[in-house]
């Protein structure tokens with residue numbers, strides 16, 4: 641039996657946006673709910689469940705970014721399904737205002753609240769939903785003949801999960817394999833945990849537990865080699881960003897703003913909030929490892 645079915649649409653700029661249904665003999669899960677404007681795609685997924693005679697037991701948000709949870713309440717009103725995600729996601733899933741403020745406006749002196757960014761992020765989220773179950777990785781869901789293991793894939797946000805469908809050696813991911821070819825940094829907030837998550841996925845592949853990967857925005861990965869290459873590219877990317885930041889501070893002390901603009905320019909990325917949080921995450925890690933210190937907002941080499 642086909643256990644995972646993906647549904648795809650396209651975002652402005654041509655990036656795919658996918659959600660997935662995991663179908664068991666007894667129950668079903670919807671992985672992510674996309675965002676406002678994508679009701680058609682989500683309806684297709686719900687119709688698919690109806691055609692297979694299953695009701696939706698769980699809405700799973702891989703993480704609490706707007707394009708993964710924006711239609712939670714819309715789906716819940718139709719299905720009465722329980723909402724589950726990484727335990728960290730609770731506040732962001734419950735309250736779109738908190739979500740927007742902390743995701744986009746964490747550095748109000750550098751990123752301004754504009755109609756454009758409100759349209760891109762805030763307007764795409766419907767009303768919040770309560771998290772019924774907070775996960776951290778390691779939990780198992782039994783959907784009849786289908787067993788789903790939760791994998792901690794945090795780092796892109798402080799909390800993110802992937803779903804391992806054991807019988808299919810298939811792994812459903814949100815954004816942990818971040819997009820590298822976008823006009824802005826797709827980003828991660830915690831480089832240390834991000835590397836750990838990449839290593840965790842690599843381990844699942846090299847031990848033969850995962851041979852297929854489906855994500856929200858990238859083409860599906862079929863076969864271990866494809867997946868391992870994608871992981872290696874992200875590990876290299878994190879190393880490059882770290883090295884670039886450290887070299888620039890050695891050359892000349894700089895503020896978060898200086899370093900964010902330098903990294904964005906050198907990678908030809910639009911300087912915006914995601915890249916800013918990524919650079920701030922690297923700086924925090926460098927300070928933690930005492931390679932860099934920060935005095936009155938100026939980062940300098942130790």
Ligand SMILES: [Zn+2]
Nearest residue numbers: 703705796815
């Ligand atoms: Zn995301």
